[in-house]
Amino acid sequence: MSLLVVGTVAFDAIETPFGKTDKIIGGAATYISLAASYFTKKKINLVSVVGGDFPQSAMDMLKKHHVELEGLQILKDKKTFFWSGKYHNDMNTRDTLATELNVLGEFDPILPDSYQDCDFLMLGNLMPAVQMKVMDRLKNRPHLIVLDTMNFWMDIALDELKTVLKRVDVLTINDSEARQLSGEYSLVKAAAKILQMGPKYLIIKKGEHGALLFDKNQVFFAPALPLEDVFDPTGAGDSFAGGFIGYLAETKDISFENMKRAIIFGSAMASFTVEKFGVERLVDLTQKQVDERVQEFIDLVQFDIALV
């Protein structure tokens, strides 16, 4: 059995108050796969598309993290998806400076036969129509389908997104997207409405303010780690999703209790990602570093009250 990850593999150029990069490796599926690789020994089957300009070294780096690239289409005569953005001083808002779809414009997600044993599916942020195609092309429904999306698709493809939502188990979006999708300001009310749209679980990501997990009856809150500096927030949400699905895929336990743990592992991965530009921090973590970071989360929220 395997974990299937679908999403962008891209070039990013990022500017933050701390500095500026040229084109570096980015993309939702890149962050998701790397983060997941620290938690699951399963094969991580990637479906994405890049251009002839995408470097072999980046593909080698992914392979080192047991990411299978048979489903990575390489369109030799075209260019890789490129995004460029500039973060404001508060790091919570950013301006998009450039978006060049390139290969992504006509992306048809082809699933190699060897990917059909997928039991966990992570649909990274992409056109809802592409996310739908992936689900259509799997012969057996995976044990768990997690979907990430963003406000952009709510703006231009809301009907398609709603159709996709009916078929997934877990939706991850941020707080303003939850408000947009539900029309409710209160996140508790927003969650109740969104859980009627299809997903059995909803994760609302609140950036530096942590994340909430809802099902119909319960809510769990995971904090973000208070950091001296957030160096580059790019990929934090995808790293979160990667740690989350990686842990679930490995343990095969999709109970609410186990999802709590998965969210803490996801939060730990996000806290690493923001410490450096791009995937720099994610490429060579040790198990010890991951464990120590998770322990910081435990220490951060653990308290001991015995009610009589």
Added chain:
Amino acid sequence: MSLLVVGTVAFDAIETPFGKTDKIIGGAATYISLAASYFTKKKINLVSVVGGDFPQSAMDMLKKHHVELEGLQILKDKKTFFWSGKYHNDMNTRDTLATELNVLGEFDPILPDSYQDCDFLMLGNLMPAVQMKVMDRLKNRPHLIVLDTMNFWMDIALDELKTVLKRVDVLTINDSEARQLSGEYSLVKAAAKILQMGPKYLIIKKGEHGALLFDKNQVFFAPALPLEDVFDPTGAGDSFAGGFIGYLAETKDISFENMKRAIIFGSAMASFTVEKFGVERLVDLTQKQVDERVQEFIDLVQFDIALV
């Protein structure tokens, strides 16, 4: 031994998206005392000032919560401090519509002799000079001094505030005030700077995003309870402080571990306060309701990860 609470006892008129009140009972010391009363059986000695217009029924309500009013000055020919404000739709920002200092303009905090046995002191938000006078007038330094303040005093009385800070154990402020006081955007860096100004502990209140407790070596995070509706945020921070100091005063344990518990109890009281206008929700809670609310906090953040 007793808990000494200093702060405003006031009239508020509040407008929120949910409704509007005439003059109702408010004031930092009112919320603090009421919230504390659920956690400590000690006498809660109040120091404040009101005008001849302050109703006997409100004083009776405080007495029912074992609040001692010997230190509540009643200036018969003057009027009680009045504040009026209107909350915006997001409930995180508000406009002050009126501030009438009235009796507060010349407030001299007189401590009855019977108050000198104070071992826990809560200095609610007030002019730093008044907070200083209270400390000067206590013959013995209390076991723990907690101070609340606000951006207004940072704007107009920063030097006095800094002098006061040197003498307190715990400072409670919100996130934007922590940034203003320290000149640091990162709350981790802000905390490090503020802990050099005097307090051994710093609590940064983040409203709906919870609260952080810092000492020089550790950090603890307590979430806010996700609520369907925040009806009226007035007094949430004071109720938080009241639950916090009430629990500490009763247990007499001022270790970091016990402060974590105290913060959870404080957060529980804040979550009650915002459910109705003014002190309405705080006046007749049962122990069972408080316990159930605390259990909701435990359920909200509790997870079980065993690192090898």
